[in-house]
Amino acid sequence: MIKVGIIGAEKPEAGELLRILINHPEVEITTLYSPSYNGRQVSSCHHGFLGESIVEFSDKIDPSELDTVFIADESEIGENVMRMSEDYPDLRIIDMSAPRFEHMDAHGMEYGLSEANRKSLVRGARLAVVPSPAAAVALTALNPLALAGMIESDIDIDIALPHQAANAVDIQSLSKEIKFMLSKSHPDFDSQLRINIIPSDIGRAIRVRMLLRSPLATDEVDRVFESVYDDHSFVATSHSDIGNREVEGTNKCVVTINKPGAGLLELQGIGDVYLRGGAATAAHIMNLFFALDEKVGLKLKNSCFGMEDSHSDSQFSWFA
Incomplete structure (x- = not known):
């Protein structure tokens, strides 16, 4: 299982991502980093999670215990994790914060649009930014x-x-x-x-x-x-x-x-x-990083037709 942590887990973008990852068959959500919501249930912030078995928000995150970190805000902890990425050679980092594109050169990240850059994402990349x-x-x-x-x-x-x-x-x-x-x-x-x-x-x-x-x-x-x-x-x-x-x-x-x-x-x-250019693209990048079928966890369909x-x-x- 891919152990996942999310920095800025209280953000709306993180909520969209959680709704995808909770049904992803290869993912274990282990850390939801949000000091302002520390100890609270996910349902206190994001709708659709009442009754779901999922970890609480936390004010601690240990990259050494994770396989993937999604960054959903511009906090200092996210910047620190990106700067320290060389200390965690097995860790994949996916930046879905804003601004994203400007982070590429500073941290040596790949552009995370599979339709334009898939070869780079599947050939050993560890850091990527989600496109706008x-x-x-x-x-x-x-x-x-x-x-x-x-x-x-x-x-x-x-x-x-x-x-x-x-x-x-x-x-x-x-x-x-x-x-x-x-x-x-x-x-x-x-x-x-x-x-x-x-x-x-x-x-x-x-x-x-x-x-x-x-x-x-x-x-x-x-x-x-x-x-x-x-x-x-x-x-x-x-x-x-x-x-x-x-x-x-x-x-x-x-x-x-x-x-x-x-x-x-x-x-x-x-x-x-x-x-598109958000939570699903972030999950898509993760699938490519770990050589999974790109559709795993992403066979999403609109269920709101009347x-x-x-x-x-x-x-x-x-x-x-």
Whole structure:
């Protein structure tokens, strides 16, 4: 069993992670570090845990007794664990705090988006940062074209996400994060990104619409995506609009491919803002670190569909 500790276990991100890990067949949750909640039950902070057998919050954590530490806040103890990682050669550290991307160089961490960086994650990496939700969705859509050297224009990016999540987005940092990985996929990438954040009443979803100039037909784009993602479990493509509930509560990212006009290509990625580039991505990284099937513990499905729901009911309009 993988012995797991979470630093900042009282944070909402940690609650999302706990709801995944409590059902993970290879995980034993042993430490929930939160001095402010020391001695209290998890249900005092996170809903859905009444009656569950799970350790209490604690003000102590010993990395030598753990296989994986998830860092969900910016506390000094998290920084100390990352700085001392060489003292624990068997310990894996996954940083899901914010800001995350800025921690990579300081601590020699890998970028934790499997769809763009899986080889690095499975070949002996021990430290990784969870991508931001917007970058995770945008890169899932753009990276296949970058790998093929097929991005030759600037990109307009509209990002719709819940109000609270939108308020936390730093556009300059997000642009840097996306460009970093696209340049890693294709060293000659030099396109400009024009990013627009749209706070929306959109439930748990994040929708990223990318518009660029491209002569490619949709079937050509389909083939590029198939060649890159044929063995990836959490990416799907479509040519029709996808409702939010198709991805809410899951680790999936669905990319819609369209040609809105001559010489234009529109990609629209959709995911769960709290799981994609959040808790589910963090668990996905752990699976790769320990050479598990990437789907273990992550066969998540939205269980909130109602009889009145239809595919079109949950559509998002960019013009609403």
